Amino acid sequence: MSVIGQAAVDEVCARTARRLAAVDPLLPEAVDLPAGCGTTFVVGGAEGSAQPAAVASCERWEGEPGSVGLAWGAARRFRLIPAIAGPDVATALDSLIEQWHEHLADVHDTDGEDTAAGIVWPSRDAEGIRVLLRHGMAPRAIVAARATRSDDAERASARPVPADIVIRKGGPADIDAVTSLGIALVRYDDYFGSVIERQDTEENLRRDSAQLLGEPEPWAWLAERDGVAIGMLAGLRPQASTWIAPMTSMAPVAYLQQGFVLATERGGGIGAMLTAAFHVELAKAGVAVALLHYSQVNPLSAPFWSQQGYRPLWATWEARPARTLR
Ligand SMILES: CC(C)(COP(=O)(O)OP(=O)(O)OC[C@H]1O[C@@H](n2cnc3c(N)ncnc32)[C@H](O)[C@@H]1OP(=O)(O)O)[C@@H](O)C(=O)NCCC(=O)NCCS
Numbered sequence: 001m002s003v004i005g006q007a008a009v010d011e012v013c014a015r016t017a018r019r020l021a022a023v024d025p026l027l028p029e030a031v032d033l034p035a036g037c038g039t040t041f042v043v044g045g046a047e048g049s050a051q052p053a054a055v056a057s058c059e060r061w062e063g064e065p066g067s068v069g070l071a072w073g074a075a076r077r078f079r080l081i082p083a084i085a086g087p088d089v090a091t092a093l094d095s096l097i098e099q100w101h102e103h104l105a106d107v108h109d110t111d112g113e114d115t116a117a118g119i120v121w122p123s124r125d126a127e128g129i130r131v132l133l134r135h136g137m138a139p140r141a142i143v144a145a146r147a148t149r150s151d152d153a154e155r156a157s158a159r160p161v162p163a164d165i166v167i168r169k170g171g172p173a174d175i176d177a178v179t180s181l182g183i184a185l186v187r188y189d190d191y192f193g194s195v196i197e198r199q200d201t202e203e204n205l206r207r208d209s210a211q212l213l214g215e216p217e218p219w220a221w222l223a224e225r226d227g228v229a230i231g232m233l234a235g236l237r238p239q240a241s242t243w244i245a246p247m248t249s250m251a252p253v254a255y256l257q258q259g260f261v262l263a264t265e266r267g268g269g270i271g272a273m274l275t276a277a278f279h280v281e282l283a284k285a286g287v288a289v290a291l292l293h294y295s296q297v298n299p300l301s302a303p304f305w306s307q308q309g310y311r312p313l314w315a316t317w318e319a320r321p322a323r324t325l326r
Pocket of ligand 1: 188259260261262265268269270271272273294295298299300303
């Protein structure tokens with residue numbers, strides 16, 4: 001750990017932003033280093049260079065009791081936030097993780113099973129990936145992105161909904177169906193070790209879904225067969241997606257929050273019809289890009305979302321519990 005001035009940090013962040021723009025144009029244009037716990041990790045530049053190659057800080061997140069966010073991972077999460085200007089990305093990342101590992105050894109609450117130590121890493125920044133694996137981290141949640149297309153409405157109408165299926169907007173009366181499909185989604189994703197169903201997850205989902213469905217024009221769709229809900233998709237408008245908007249260079253951003261089809265109905269186009277309805281709405285609302293999360297090892301998610309036009313932007317790499325970081 002070294003002492004570094006704000007001007008030097010800003011300079012590394014600016015060079016990092018330029019490097020990342022070449023890696024993936026959908027990454028944010030600016031890179032900032034949050035203060036985090038107050039410690040800054042620094043990697044010096046090549047010999048003879050006064051400019052550091054990388055800086056990083058450490059953030060700590062603790063789930064609020066009663067928040068649905070507790071289902072999306074460990075209850076206490078330590079994050080290394082790196083800004084790596086390069087040119088040797090792998091060596092700089094390796095050094096930052098080593099410094100962070102030493103730092104976490106002195107943090108009292110990294111112990112415990114329900115903890116994670118991780119990094120949110122650009123999916124296309126391939127040079128760092130072997131280093132992440134070597135330090136005991138595995139890829140968990142992916143943030144995928146899809147730019148809105150001008151022909152989304154035509155694409156949706158080119159695929160008519162079969163006569164025995166109804167795709168309709170959801171509203172407050174659908175709270176039971178949306179909660180039951182939402183908890184089934186959590187239970188399916190729970191198999192893959194990223195999402196964790198908590199004792200109160202169903203109750204928290206119900207509360208959040210009631211709020212979403214109570215909005216004037218909620219972005220929630222149900223698929224029904226014979227009046228029975230067999231699939232659901234819920235999204236957040238740009239005003240409610242500001243928490244994730246800084247993850248991309250495009251704006252406005254919308255967030256696809258939940259997508260689920262009953263196991264007995266999968267592979268029949270229901271998921272695609274729900275997604276098409278969402279995409280039509282995005283185009284109407286002038287949304288530039290939609291983001292969503294899926295579990296890297298969920299065997300249904302990546303192929304399905306890829307087919308719908310989404311591609312990986314960020315991956316959360318984590319060691320769980322936090323002490324398994326090496
Ligand atoms: C992901 C999910 C919503 C997809 O719904 P679905 O109704 O089965 O998907 P569709 O039948 O509309 O699939 C659309 C197309 O993708 C194809 N497809 C669907 N799943 C696929 C997969 N796992 N691999 C390859 N192709 C797939 C279908 O064959 C179909 O192709 P076509 O348009 O050429 O006919 C559904 O599988 C599901 O609920 N999974 C469990 C929950 C989950 O993982 N949700 C995502 C969380 S992020």
